[in-house]
Amino acid sequence: MGESLLAQAFVYLLAAVAAVPIAKRLGLGSVLGYLLAGVAIGPFGLHLAGDAGEVMHFAEFGVVMMLFLVGLELRPARLWAMRGPVLGVGGLQVGLTALAVGAIGLAFGYDWRMALAAGLILAMSSTAIALQILAERGLLKTGGGETTFAVLLFQDVSVIPILTVLPLLAFTAATGGAAHHEGWITTLPPWGQAIAVLGAVAAVVFGGRLLTRPVFRLIAETRLREVFTASALLLVVGIALLMEAVGLSPALGAFLGGVVLADSEFRHELEGDIEPFKGLLLGLFFLSVGAGIDFAQVAAAPLTVAGLVVLLVLVKAAVLAGLGLAARRPRTEVLLTALVLSQGGEFAFVLLAFATQNGVLPAAEASLLVSVVALSMTVTPLLMMAYGRLADRLADADLPPEPDAIEPQGSVIIAGFGRFGQIVGRLLMAQGHPVTVLDHDMETIEALRRFGFRVFYGDASRLDLLQAAGAAEAALVVVATDAPETTLSIIGTVRRHFPQAKVLARAIDRVHAYAVMEAGADAMVRETFGSALELGVEALRRLGLPAYEAERAGRLFRRHDLRTLHRLAALRGDDGRYSLAVREASKQLVGVLERDQARGRVTIDEGWDTSGLVEEVRRQTAEG
Amino acid sequence: MPQRILVLLAHPVRRRSRANAALTAAARQVDGVRLHDLYEAYPDFLIDVEAEQALLLEHDVIVFQHPVYWYSSPAILKEWQDLVLEHGFAFGREGTALAGKSLLSAVTAGGGEAAYGPEGMNRHSLEEFLRPFEATARLCRMRWLPPFILHGTYLLEQPTLERHAAEYAALLERLRETVEA
Numbered sequence: 101m102g103e104s105l106l107a108q109a110f111v112y113l114l115a116a117v118a119a120v121p122i123a124k125r126l127g128l129g130s131v132l133g134y135l136l137a138g139v140a141i142g143p144f145g146l147h148l149a150g151d152a153g154e155v156m157h158f159a160e161f162g163v164v165m166m167l168f169l170v171g172l173e174l175r176p177a178r179l180w181a182m183r184g185p186v187l188g189v190g191g192l193q194v195g196l197t198a199l200a201v202g203a204i205g206l207a208f209g210y211d212w213r214m215a216l217a218a219g220l221i222l223a224m225s226s227t228a229i230a231l232q233i234l235a236e237r238g239l240l241k242t243g244g245g246e247t248t249f250a251v252l253l254f255q256d257v258s259v260i261p262i263l264t265v266l267p268l269l270a271f272t273a274a275t276g277g278a279a280h281h282e283g284w285i286t287t288l289p290p291w292g293q294a295i296a297v298l299g300a301v302a303a304v305v306f307g308g309r310l311l312t313r314p315v316f317r318l319i320a321e322t323r324l325r326e327v328f329t330a331s332a333l334l335l336v337v338g339i340a341l342l343m344e345a346v347g348l349s350p351a352l353g354a355f356l357g358g359v360v361l362a363d364s365e366f367r368h369e370l371e372g373d374i375e376p377f378k379g380l381l382l383g384l385f386f387l388s389v390g391a392g393i394d395f396a397q398v399a400a401a402p403l404t405v406a407g408l409v410v411l412l413v414l415v416k417a418a419v420l421a422g423l424g425l426a427a428r429r430p431r432t433e434v435l436l437t438a439l440v441l442s443q444g445g446e447f448a449f450v451l452l453a454f455a456t457q458n459g460v461l462p463a464a465e466a467s468l469l470v471s472v473v474a475l476s477m478t479v480t481p482l483l484m485m486a487y488g489r490l491a492d493r494l495a496d497a498d499l500p501p502e503p504d505a506i507e508p509q510g511s512v513i514i515a516g517f518g519r520f521g522q523i524v525g526r527l528l529m530a531q532g533h534p535v536t537v538l539d540h541d542m543e544t545i546e547a548l549r550r551f552g553f554r555v556f557y558g559d560a561s562r563l564d565l566l567q568a569a570g571a572a573e574a575a576l577v578v579v580a581t582d583a584p585e586t587t588l589s590i591i592g593t594v595r596r597h598f599p600q601a602k603v604l605a606r607a608i609d610r611v612h613a614y615a616v617m618e619a620g621a622d623a624m625v626r627e628t629f630g631s632a633l634e635l636g637v638e639a640l641r642r643l644g645l646p647a648y649e650a651e652r653a654g655r656l657f658r659r660h661d662l663r664t665l666h667r668l669a670a671l672r673g674d675d676g677r678y679s680l681a682v683r684e685a686s687k688q689l690v691g692v693l694e695r696d697q698a699r700g701r702v703t704i705d706e707g708w709d710t711s712g713l714v715e716e717v718r719r720q721t722a723e724g
Numbered sequence: 725m726p727q728r729i730l731v732l733l734a735h736p737v738r739r740r741s742r743a744n745a746a747l748t749a750a751a752r753q754v755d756g757v758r759l760h761d762l763y764e765a766y767p768d769f770l771i772d773v774e775a776e777q778a779l780l781l782e783h784d785v786i787v788f789q790h791p792v793y794w795y796s797s798p799a800i801l802k803e804w805q806d807l808v809l810e811h812g813f814a815f816g817r818e819g820t821a822l823a824g825k826s827l828l829s830a831v832t833a834g835g836g837e838a839a840y841g842p843e844g845m846n847r848h849s850l851e852e853f854l855r856p857f858e859a860t861a862r863l864c865r866m867r868w869l870p871p872f873i874l875h876g877t878y879l880l881e882q883p884t885l886e887r888h889a890a891e892y893a894a895l896l897e898r899l900r901e902t903v904e905a
Contacts, residue, residue, distance in 0.1 A: 655770045707773070713811040 111148045112155070115141045116383050131232050132481035134383050138390020145391075156388035156449070162381025163228050163446060164340050165374050167256070167351040170231065170249070171358020172367055179359055182250055189247055189423055190254020193441075196419045197223035204411065213269040217460045218469065220262050221452060222412060224445035227252045227351070228382055229480050233440055237484075237559070238583060242541050243429065244436035251420075251441060256352045259447050263347070263454065270459040293347070300346040304339055304353060308360030316366045332373040349447075385446070393474045397467065408472045413479055417442040430542035432491040432557065439487055443480045444473030488558065492565075495542070495557035511536065512576045513569050513601075515560035515590050517544055520606050520627060521580030525553070536569045561589040563597060571598045579605040579621070584612050588619045595620040610692075614669060633658055652707070664695045726900050729757045730783035731830075734790040734801040736763050743832040743877035743885060744791055750889035751789070754896045758783065762800045769803055776808040781821060785899050786866070788857065789830040791877075795846070795853045797831075805860065814864045823865035828872065828899070829857050830892065836876035850875075869899075 115137035123133025141148040198219035205215025230248055231240070239245045288296060312335065319331050336354055343353030361367060398405045417438040424434030452470055455461040461469075512528055514521045517539040525535050529552075537553050538560040539545055545555045558565045560581065571577060577594045581587050587605055594603050605621040607613035609628075616624045637654035641647060668691045731751050735744045738761075751757050760779065766772075780786065790797045812818050831850065839845045846853075850873050861868040872895055874880075874888050 652770070655768055659770065659772075707807050710811070713816065716811070716816050 108155075111141055112384060112387055115148075115387060120383070130236060130383075131229055131386055132478065134386030135390040135478045135481070138387040139393060140390075141387070142391030142393065144393070144395035155384060156392060159381050159385035159388050160446060160450075161340070161350075162378055162383075162385045164351045164354045165336060165378035166228065166231060166382060168336050168339075168354035168358040169371060169374055169378060171355040171360075172362050172371055174359055175362045176359055182246070182253075185247060185250035186254050189427075190251045190258075192423055193251050193420060194220075194223045194255060194258050196423070197416055200415050200419060201412075204415070211271055213271055214461055214465070217266055217269045217455055218465075220265070221448050221455065222416075222444055222469070222473070224255050224259070224447040224451070225252060225416070225441040226443050226445040226477055226480075227256070228385055228446060229443060229477055230440045232382060233481065233484055238586070239436065239540065242433070242436075243543055244433035244440075247424075247429070247433065247437050248440055251437070253355070255445065255447070256349055256355065259349045259352075259451070260347070262451065266451070266455055266460050267458045296346045297348060300342050300348065300353070301356065303342065304356050305360055308357055312361060313364060313366075316364075320366070320369075328369065329373045332370050333377065335370075336374065389446075389474050389477055392470075393478075394467065394471050397471050398475070405468070405471055405475065408468070409475045409479065412444060412472060412476050413442045413483075430546065431494045432542050435491055435494060436487065439483045440480065442483065443476040444469075448473045488562075492558055495545070511570065511574050512578060513538065513566070513571055513574045514578045514580055516579065516581035516606075517541075517548070517555075518580070518582055520582070521578065524578050524580060529553070536574070538565060538569055561586055561593060563593055566590075566593065566598070571601060574598065574601045577601045577603050579603060581606070582608075584608050584615070587612075588615055591616065591619040591621050610665065610668075613665065617669075629658075629661070660696075661692075664692055667695070668692065726756050727784040727826075727902075728782060729754075729785045729787060729896060729900055730779060731757060731759050731787040731789050731896075732801065732804070733759060733761045734763065734788070734798045734804075735761075736798055736800070738763075741791065743874055743880065744789065746885050746889040747789060747830065747832070747874070747892050750893040751787075751896060754893050754900070756900050757896055762804060763798075766800065769800060771800075771804055771807050773807050773810070776804065777810075777813055777821070780808070780825075783825070785826045785828060785869075786822075787828045787830055787896075790832075792831050792833040792850065792853070796856070809860070809864060820865060824867070826867040826869050826899070827857070827861040827864075828869040829854050830872040832874040832877045834876070834878045836879070840875070 116134060119137030119140070120130050120133040123136065124130055139145055198216065200219070201222050202212070202215040202219035205218050206212060210218075230252060234240045234245050234248060240249070316328075316331065319328050322328075335357065339353045339357045340350035343350045361370065364370075420438040420441055421434055424437055425431075449470060452461065452466045452473075456463050456466045511534045513536045514525050514528075515538045517525060517537045521537070521539075525537060528535050535553055537545075537548055537555045538558065539555065540558055542557070545557055548555045554569075556565060556569045560566065560579075566577075571594060577590075577598070579587050579590045579594075581590065587607075591603050591605055594601055602622045603620065605616045605619075605624045607616045607624045607626045609626060613624055613626055633654050636657070637650050640650040640653055645653065731748075733744070733748060735741050738745065748759065752759060758779075762771075788797065788801060790801055793799075796802070809815065809822075810819070813821050831854070833840070833850060835844075835846065840849045840853075851871060854871055858868045872892055874892075877885075880888075
């Protein structure tokens, strides 16, 4: 058993390690890489994977972890602010998709109950695929990304009522097999069930609020890293079990647990501990979806399956596109939401099994739908490959016309127009320099164009986009993106292809600053240094130092720190890659503190110091 | 051995300068002259005293080149004096680092020469207004050279300006070659 488990682990890991880098290199994204690798090791490929269904059941826990992490990023107040889109877009998406699919089912001559059940089941989209794709492309925080998340959240919630409703749609008696969520809870009367559900939710909320902190603090004091990791896992697993016991979705429970802990001081540690498990399990999940596609069934009726996949994707995308357009959202945003949510979800697998057991759907139809859902998952990454180009074209058509080209001499390109890039851009515009902005938030872009900025939509590390923005003639490229690796890749691209442009870059921290310099930036500024220094000067003033002296102390400190930055470059490891160099940060801090100490306490700087002069005059008076 | 010349340039808006730009361009052509633009080096007025003192030690003739603002220099040159000419370095019992070096003021004034006559608007000549610099040179045991003065720059025609610039360059060349005892 142990050996076969290891052998299985070896096969899955090997598939992932081999396929994902290749897929990424080819621009296919990791999700498609996993899916294809899954097909390759599955029963219709190399026949290496064991029971893919078993693996999938285990790997679904990755989705639970993903939702926990998403919850950690979302403070309760923020979640409350999202209630509108969640209930509005989410509710309409599930309702309308279910009705549309149901109508198609009716048209094919199925009983209305079966059609409606299929509609409800197929209305679900894949949280794993959608969020993974958005995260990989840095689109989570855009308008489209948030809408997508709102819809997924509603779908997660709606699984519970769907599980309740499905048995009512049964056209034959339940086939006797154990219902999916059967447990002690079903033995309770309805009001008892309600109390149990409420109790479980309250346990997560209040337990998370009151208990986790002291417990985590105790564990953190043991300074045993693995115990902390274990307790983080324990927390997620525990919540999942509790939710399952009362018939709620474990993913939803984990999400709730995450939100409750979003304010806790252990948030980052929890994130760091759960993240790798989530990544591995999600990968495993995608692999098992790939391996689980029943190609025998597909081969038996290829046209039916293909037709159903196309139909499913079209209907789901059309409903979302219709909702988006009706709400007058920007068209690139609508396109993103429609494409990224166009597949069937992992909940569909669960719900289909549940529906078969409860006599809602015949086994043949259910297994056909399982294949359709799995295949529709593989379609999404393909659609997303087309998304970039389509979005560019839509953005061009949508936006107000570009302002007349100003004399391009001395023109500046700013990549990334968030909190940082905006300040740089406004200063330059105020001085009358033509500024071209690259960003991927449609709402910002529309506003900017109205105020006379030239704006291009898209990923600034793409060569063709930089070219379109006029990088070949630009005097300056300001890289103000907030993702460290993206910043480095843009600097590299500009250096290689547009050597005439000077590159100014935003560095995240000391370690990133070195990477930025090595990547070839002509100048860089650490994003928080200036403002932290300003606050330090303010602190000195509050402590009674006169304004000018405090200001000067700040400036002298800045000079000292910049010199330290350059001298400590020698402390760097040989490997310049930022992501691998983060551990260096603490080594750097030690070096910095040592140099601060060597500099001594600067009580009064030498400027305007007259003590020497006073003493000399005194001596002269004494002698004279 | 040729004298090493350091020109400390102080003009806050070089883009709007015409006279100083011409003088600077002329000085740049002279071999052995080091130009040091103070506003460019210290946009935050945070003068690096050590570096400036080291620079002074490396040169024999120091030139203050600037427009006349309110009968004196632009602010940064005053800040430079306050901080760099420290007691114990430039003056005082131990302060002999600059002894024997020469100091030249090269200034441009918008008003014409008549405005600086006894009957003119300013009542005193520019030589008089430059007394604080002369006194500074004396306290630092430096030799005070007759100042290079360019009057009436507001109305100066380009050819005349260029002629004066050439004179300035010639003066710097002379200073480079002659070692005065």
